Amino acid sequence: MGDMVKVYRSRARAGLVDADINQLLQVSRRNNPLVRIDGMLLFGRGCFVQLIEGPGPAVERTYRRILSDPRHADAVLLYDGAGEPRRFTGWAMGFARMEPYAHLASVDHFLRLAETDVVSAFRAEVALGLLLDFRRECACSDAAAATC
Numbered sequence: 001m002g003d004m005v006k007v008y009r010s011r012a013r014a015g016l017v018d019a020d021i022n023q024l025l026q027v028s029r030r031n032n033p034l035v036r037i038d039g040m041l042l043f044g045r046g047c048f049v050q051l052i053e054g055p056g057p058a059v060e061r062t063y064r065r066i067l068s069d070p071r072h073a074d075a076v077l078l079y080d081g082a083g084e085p086r087r088f089t090g091w092a093m094g095f096a097r098m099e100p101y102a103h104l105a106s107v108d109h110f111l112r113l114a115e116t117d118v119v120s121a122f123r124a125e126v127a128l129g130l131l132l133d134f135r136r137e138c139a140c141s142d143a144a145a146a147t148c
């Protein structure tokens, strides 16, 4: 099986704090390189959008683990398909908060949907466009641990 990619959005559990996010990023950046997974995690208006890509079985296992994590809920899979060429090579798990980037059309669109609670209407191509905008915005020398 070649590389696969999954993109989902979910809602953070109420009361999630920065330390929770830092902790899950630390674990992701430790685990993902071991199974050749790259990706990007976005957080805005209490919602996560995450892309994970890598060898199919590793992506499936990691996604199942993420889904059962009590720090978030209401996950909706937005994109699930072939992941070649990879989009986030070398990003063990990039991270960005969306609010400071609300001047980007893709971010403004997402934040509005998140507010009106129809995020499940968020389409695959739109989600990918959003993530790729952040790949560009967050490109820096240490992409593996990019936090912007």
Ligand SMILES: Cc1cc2nc3c(=O)[nH]c(=O)nc-3n(C[C@H](O)[C@H](O)[C@H](O)COP(=O)(O)O)c2cc1C
Pocket (backbone or CB within 6 Å): 024, 027, 028, 029, 031, 032, 039, 041, 048, 050, 052, 062, 065, 066, 067, 068, 069, 071, 072, 093
């Ligand atoms: C929004 C979100 C994104 C996550 N992303 C990843 C990830 O990319 N890779 C990963 O290994 N764990 C990720 N986790 C954490 C997993 O749910 C789980 O806690 C972790 O993989 C357990 O790893 P451990 O058994 O090595 O402690 C994420 C959790 C949340 C809530």
